[in-house]
Amino acid sequence: MSPDGTIEAQRIWKRFRADRVPRSLRDHLDFSRPRGRGWRWALRDVDLEIAPGESVALIGANGSGKSTLLKILNGVMDPYAGHLDVHGRVGALIEVRTGIHPQLTGRQNVYIYGALIGMSRREVAQRFDAIVAFAEVEQAIDRHVKFYSSGMQMRLGFAVAAFLDPDVMLVDEVLAVGDAWFQQRCLDKLREMMTNGTTLVFVSHDLAAVQASCQRGVLLEEGRVVADGPVDSVLERYRMAVEQSARLIDDSDDPYRVVAARTRAPDGGPVMSDGTLTIDISIASADPRAVSACVGISEGTAAPVIVVQRDVMLAAGTSEILCNIDRLPLPKGRYSVWFGAFETHGNDLVPWRPISDVDVHGPELMPSPNGVVRLAPVHVTTRWEIS
Numbered sequence: 001m002s003p004d005g006t007i008e009a010q011r012i013w014k015r016f017r018a019d020r021v022p023r024s025l026r027d028h029l030d031f032s033r034p035r036g037r038g039w040r041w042a043l044r045d046v047d048l049e050i051a052p053g054e055s056v057a058l059i060g061a062n063g064s065g066k067s068t069l070l071k072i073l074n075g076v077m078d079p080y081a082g083h084l085d086v087h088g089r090v091g092a093l094i095e096v097r098t099g100i101h102p103q104l105t106g107r108q109n110v111y112i113y114g115a116l117i118g119m120s121r122r123e124v125a126q127r128f129d130a131i132v133a134f135a136e137v138e139q140a141i142d143r144h145v146k147f148y149s150s151g152m153q154m155r156l157g158f159a160v161a162a163f164l165d166p167d168v169m170l171v172d173e174v175l176a177v178g179d180a181w182f183q184q185r186c187l188d189k190l191r192e193m194m195t196n197g198t199t200l201v202f203v204s205h206d207l208a209a210v211q212a213s214c215q216r217g218v219l220l221e222e223g224r225v226v227a228d229g230p231v232d233s234v235l236e237r238y239r240m241a242v243e244q245s246a247r248l249i250d251d252s253d254d255p256y257r258v259v260a261a262r263t264r265a266p267d268g269g270p271v272m273s274d275g276t277l278t279i280d281i282s283i284a285s286a287d288p289r290a291v292s293a294c295v296g297i298s299e300g301t302a303a304p305v306i307v308v309q310r311d312v313m314l315a316a317g318t319s320e321i322l323c324n325i326d327r328l329p330l331p332k333g334r335y336s337v338w339f340g341a342f343e344t345h346g347n348d349l350v351p352w353r354p355i356s357d358v359d360v361h362g363p364e365l366m367p368s369p370n371g372v373v374r375l376a377p378v379h380v381t382t383r384w385e386i387s
Helices: 025-029 066-074 106-116 121-135 150-163 173-177 180-195 207-213 231-247
Strands: 007-017 039-050 055-059 081-086 090-093 168-171 199-203 216-221 224-230 256-264 277-285 289-298 306-314 317-325 333-342 348-361
Touching (some): 039 066, 055 066, 055 207, 066 081, 066 168, 066 199, 090 150, 106 121, 121 150, 150 180, 168 180, 180 207, 199 207, 256 348, 277 289, 289 317, 306 317
Parallel strands (some): 055 199, 090 168, 168 199
Antiparallel strands (some): 007 039, 007 081, 256 277, 277 317, 289 306, 333 348
C-alpha cells in the first residue's frame, strides 16, 4: 500500500468529441456523407508518478492537456484508458469556486467541504478560525456565498482547500485572478504545506510562480509528456520552444523588418558576465521613420530579464543599429535577444520577437539554501562587510 500523498498514473488517455463543423443545407441532405464528428485526444499515454511531499509543475501551452490531467487526478473527470491511484485526502483549487456552493453560507461550505474530503466535524472545527482569518471573511461567514464578491469566493475556496490538511493539493491558474498580496499569501501557504509533507501539483503560466513553488517540472505537448525533471531544466526547454515558435513567423513581406542580427563581445571572445555585450541589428525600412527601438534579453519568453530603449531614425533602405550593454548582469547560461520597433503613438512597426541567441560565460546562479525559492535570474557584483 502506497503512503498518503502518492500519485500513480499509468498510461492515461483522454479524448473529447471534436468541435462540430458548420454544415450547409446541401450537406445535411447528402446522406452519403459520414455523420461522425471524430475525436480529439487531450492526453496520450501519460505516465506520472509523484512521491509524497513532491512539488510538481505541469507546464505547457494552452491545449497541451494540463488542466485535463489535473481534473483526472481530482476525480472529476474519468480517463478513457489507463490506471490511476491518488492516495490520501485531495484538496483542489481548479476554479475560483471549487468546492463552494453559492446557496450555502460560508460556514456551511467549510464543513461540507471537510466532510467531502473525509474529515470529521471536530477536525474541521479545529481549523475553522484559521480558515476564516486567512479568507478575511469574518464579517460575512454566515452570509450566503452567492452574495460574496469574486475575490471573497476565491479567498474562501483557497483557504478551505489548503487549511483542511490535504495529503495532495491540486492548484490550477486560479491564483492569477487575485491581487498581488493574495497571491503572495497563497504561495507562502503552499510552501508551508510542502514543508509539512503535502504533495503539490501546480498548473500556471506564471513561470516565476512555478519556479518559486516547484522543484520538479513535467512538460506537456499535445497531450504527451515530452520532459520530466528538475523544474529549471524543464522550464528552459519550454522557454526555448516558445522562442522557436515565435521565430517561425514569416515577416519577409513586411515593409519594416529585421534582416540580420548578431551578438558578440567587442574583442571577439566569449560574452562574459559583467563584460560587454554588443548587439548588431540590421533593419529594412520602406521609408524614413522615427521609432523607439527596444532590445531585451530573456530566458526564452517574451518577458525580458533586462530591456533597454533608444529613439532612433530609420533611413529608407537598411539601417544598422549597434547596441552595447556594459557590465552585462547575467549569470552563465543561454539567453534570447528580443527586439521591437515602435512608433511614438505606440503602434508596432517591427513586432516584439526573438532575433538572436547569446551564450553568457561566467558564474552560475546560486540556488537558495532551502532549494525551493529561486533567486532572480541576474548576476550582481557585491562587496560584503560584517562587523
